Structures are given as C-alpha cells and as structure tokens.
Amino acid sequence: MKKVLVLYYSQSGQLKGVVDSFISKLYDEEIEVDIKQIEPLRPYPYPWNFYEFADEFPEAVHMDGCEVKELEDLADSYDLIILGYTIWFLSPSTPIVGFLKSDQAKKIFKDKPVVTLIACRDMWVLAQEKMKALLGNLGAKLIDNVALTDQGKGIYSFVTTPRWLLTGKKDAFWFFPPAGISQRDIDEASRFGERLKIALKDNKEKEGKPILQNLGAVNVDGKLIASEIIATRSSKIWGKIIKLFGKKRSFGRRVGLTLYSIFLVLLVFTIVPLNIMVRKLLNIFQKEKLRSLEIKYEKPSGR
Template identity: 45%
Template sequence: MQAGAHAHPTTPTRKRVLVPLYSQSGQLGAVVEQILAPLRESGDIEVHVEPLQPRPAYPFPWGVLRFFDTFPEAALMQPQPLAPLGLRGDEAFDLVILPYQVWFLAPSLPVTSLLRLPLARQLLAGRPVVTVVVCRNMWLMAQEKMKGLLADVGARLIDHVALTDRGPLAATFITTPLWMFTGRRTGWFGLPPAGVPEADIRAARRFGLALRDALKRDAERGTVPLLAGLGAATADPTLLSSERAGTRSFFIWGRLIRRLGPPGALARQPVVALYVVFLVALILTVVPLSAVVQFLLRPWLNTRLERLKTAFEAPSGSGTERIAQYES
C-alpha cells in the first residue's frame, strides 16, 4: 500500500467576514445586503453581521433640534455609549466590511464609537477592511477621518466603496433634509427621490461577487485592491473646499456647544438653534461661491483636481473595466 493512502483529504478553511452595521434609514442596510448576498450564497464563507445599537437610540426620522444637537459629538468624533456587542475580541476574521453613513462630514457616531473601543483593536488589527459609504454627496473628509480611525486600531484599508445620491445638487439640499425630518424620500415638489437610486443599490451586488472570488483565492491577504475596475468610488474634488469650510465650522461650534453640557442639555439648545441659522447661511453663500470660483479657475486647476480625484478615490478607484465581468 502506498504511503498516505489512508490520509484524509484536507477540508478547505471557511473564510469569515465581519460586518459591523448601523443603518438608520435602512438604505445603508439595503446596500450591505446586496454586497453580502453572494458571500452567503457561496456556501464556504461565513458572514457575521454585528448590529451597532446606540444607547440611547437615535430617532428616524429625526427631530430638527435633536439632529443638530448631535453634531458636536459627531463632528468631533466623541464616542457615545453602545449596547454590549456579541463579540469578545478573540474572534478571527479574514475580512472586515465596514459600512457607514456620513454625519456632519464624519463617520456616523455609532461607527466612530465602535472604533474608539479597545475591542476594535483586538478585532481589526492587521485585518483587511473594505469601507462602504452611502451618503448624499460629501464623503471626502469623512473617509479621511475613517482612514485615521482605522490606522489607530492597526487595520489595513484595502478597498473603499462610495454610493451617492445622483440627484441635482440643488435638489438634494431640499430632498435630503426633508427625508431626514419626515421619513419620506419621494413626493417633494416633483424632485427626484432622495438617497441612492434603487438601481445603484441592486448593482452593489457586483462588489459582493468580486469579494467572493477574491476570498476564494486568498487575495485579501495581499495589498492589491479587490474592487478595482468596478466603479467603486468616484470623487468630486470640487466639493473639497466646501467640506473643509464645513469641517472647520463644525469643529469651532462643536467645541463651544460641548462646553455648555452633554447632548440634550437645555443650555445647548439656544446655541444649537443659532448654529442652524449660521449653517444655512454658510450653505447659501460658501458652497455656490466656491463652485463659481472653481468654474472660473478650472483651466488652471485641472491638474490639481485630477490629482485630488485620484487620491480620494484610492484604493479602489473609479475605473470600470471589470464591471461587465460581474454584471448580473
């Protein structure tokens, strides 16, 4: 009998994927479900979705004052309490998919709060991470802050997906707040529905298909993006100056308001209301002025804008050469 004739065949190791998830309106959750479906269907990939539950819970739809009273902690990325997680920290995951919304040009508070926990380093140190952002249109500064949070816990950012509202910019300034404060996405003055189009949500399945294939060949262990060529992230660097102006104002006003007490403190409310007026004025002046200036200077800014576009779209990029491979 030949040596090894009785040896048992090696059982392939199941890949494990962690997905910490907080989806306030449900749209981010819908995108994540499209991405996760091919992983779950593969039969040899285990997906663990860990719900993030803020304490107290954030409402949806928001009340106007409650929404703006949340901005100091959100913009300054001050962690808030979460319900106990179902993870110990000694679990081993091959890949982490980290979805988030943008709150005041920063990752949403539940996600920020998770990444500030000591448990986050235990779970994410050395792990490849795919970030997935679903928002109106401004995500550049939020993703830069996310990069810093991931670096702090020793994680490896390997891919980034950004899905945004495709409506006209002026329309989204109306439809997005109305959605947040009423819960209604459609029916506003004949304008397009707020949020990411349903077709884009369904098309997010391509990212799951590509991740499934990458996990099967152990590509997550390398340094090459897994989602390149799939139109993962298209950055608009012309929004950067507006995002930076907004970030500065959030920082200054946020520090002032936090000195007046914790979230919900009565002493904060008059200043929060004053900030709402200031923010509306900022949106009505700085954003259009910035757009006009950049339009006039575009012939001289093109090289710089292209460089910024490439940098912010990294690591996955906006190329589309592989989309046909994963169209379903």
C-alpha cells in the first residue's frame, strides 16, 4: 500500500479546487491518500480589507512565516508528498512558509519525494526557487512541479487579482477577463494525478526523477523573468523599510504601507509601461537567452 500526503493552504478556495482535481484520479485500492490543510493559529480573512492585505507584505517577502497548528492523524511515513501553495507577494504563502519552517515539517519531509503544485498569477518562478530552498533545508527531494496560472495574463491581473482578493468578486467586468484560473485548466489538472497513480504502482517515485514530464506541467514566460527579478528586489527593500515604521497592525505600519501603495500606483502607470516597451525591444535580440532561462526554470517537470 502506497501512502501519499497532500498538504495545502487555500484562502479563497481556488487552490482547494485545484488540489481536488489534481488528485481526483490518484485514488486507488493500492494508494492511501491523506489530505491536510495547513491552518494558521491566527486565521487570515477572506475577502481582505486593504490594510490587512497590505500588512502581510513585509513578512511575506522576507518569508518570516507564521505560527500554524500541528497536523494530526498522520501516518508514520509517506511514499510521496504533494504540496499545494499560492503566491503571496512573489513568495510562497506565509502559512506554507510557517509550516515548512516547523519541527513537524522536518520529520515529515526528510528524504521524501515532493511534487509542488502552484496556483497563482503568471509570476511564480522566483517563489518556486524559494520553495526549492525550503525543501532543501528539510532534506526533501523535489521531483516535479506543476504551475496553473490565472486566465487574465499580464497587466489585466494587476486589476482583477486585487479586486478578487479585496471584494471576493472574480467575474469578468468591462474589458477585463475573470480572475483566477480557468475552470477548464482546473478540471484538466486531473491528468497529473492519473500519471502519479501509474508511477506509484511502478515505484517510480523512488527513482528521484520527474514523473510529470510532457504533460504541460509548467510554461515559463521568459519575457517576465527580468520583471520578476526587479520586483522581488524592490519588494525586499520596501519590506525592510515598512518594518521600520512599526509592527503589524500599528499606526506607523499603516503610514509605511500607504507610502508604498502610492509608490506602486505611480510605478504601474509610469515605469511599468516603459519597462514593457524596453523589454519588448530587448527581447527581440535575446530569444536564445530567454529560451535557456525558460528551460532552466521549467525544471524538473518541463512543458
């Protein structure tokens, strides 16, 4: 009997739907699946109000994590771990980071093969690099990664995602597409669980090699990598600055967050459009470099 542990933290419920679809064809008489949701000791709201949402920014970008409840009723050991997570401010979500830094995670993940499952906007590459480091610290072996991204790409998600998080509304409006991952992409995620089921029966997870290749597990857009690197560096700097204004939920912190919000709005309407135009020109001469970066960050599963 093979044992699979599925871990995730879903705030809006979208990731839960992705996880459910992902494992829907994994179930089998020879495979036991334990599903556990990570629970923060202090629950996060959904929808957020603006300052509660922004208040998570400094700690998220610096991956401070948060206190989480200990998981109960676990098996002594698992043959495979599936870890579902979302992206908060270009980093793995704070509850997931908090759990992966816990003593319990050290026991669960050590020497275990792991498949990561991401549900997010189209900028997830550097968050996954951070996830690799977290898993490495636990002694786990990342064998596959699947990333499902929002149907509203690029500039649209600057509007649709905040609207969804702050109001709970994800429907299409005006000329904007719906927020979140398309239902079709969610439904089709079942193909990954089906492949894993076959592999587990053949003990493929023990080989430490990718199982989900040639299934369209990830699709990195090389043109976004430079922007993601710049945004990540900027976020870390601003995160440090905002922390200096005060602790979470303090008046000083609100002042810092307000200044950062003004900076972001100005950035989106000035520097971002200019950066997009410059990048488009540069990308014409960097096609080979961009493709090599895509291949690098699409590992281990690839397209």
